[in-house]
Amino acid sequence: MGPIAEAVLGCEIVLGARADLVFPAHRLDAANSKRFDPTTVRAGEDEPIRDDFAACVVYLIELGLDEARPTIDGIAGRLGLSRRTLQRRLEGAGTRYVDLQRGVL
Known part of the structure; x- marks a missing residue:
């Protein structure tokens, strides 16, 4: 991993024994555009198909x-x-x- 991977991912990559996901605290307030919105789901869309x-x-x-x-x-x-x-x-x-x-x- 090096500068190319960091440029692609847009973050610093640090190798070590611990596996952590670290990000700035202000990101906790960021909006999630992929968040599930139950008002956009049609009834039954998330249920398994029972007839087939x-x-x-x-x-x-x-x-x-x-x-x-x-x-x-x-x-x-x-x-x-x-x-x-x-x-x-x-x-x-x-x-x-x-x-x-x-x-x-």
């Missing part, structure tokens, strides 16, 4: 990306299903877990 089982699985795969690569066993567990039952339900919907996962990744 494959879409629900895709939603859970996307949620799981924050932690690690979502596994079929992990998704099945979140749905309260066995791995095999999840596979059968997806087959009934005309798809497979691996296809949904590839579509997300």
Whole structure:
């Protein structure tokens, strides 16, 4: 890391044993243009899709990306299903877990 990275990021980069995020205190009062505004969300927009089982699985795969690569066993567990039952339900919907996962990744 050097002057180029600091210029791109617009801040000083300090390497050391501690991992800190340090910024000037006056930034605490800065407006957040990305802040969630509930008045701009349509009803039901943030809720999982209940009528489309494959879409629900895709939603859970996307949620799981924050932690690690979502596994079929992990998704099945979140749905309260066995791995095999999840596979059968997806087959009934005309798809497979691996296809949904590839579509997300």
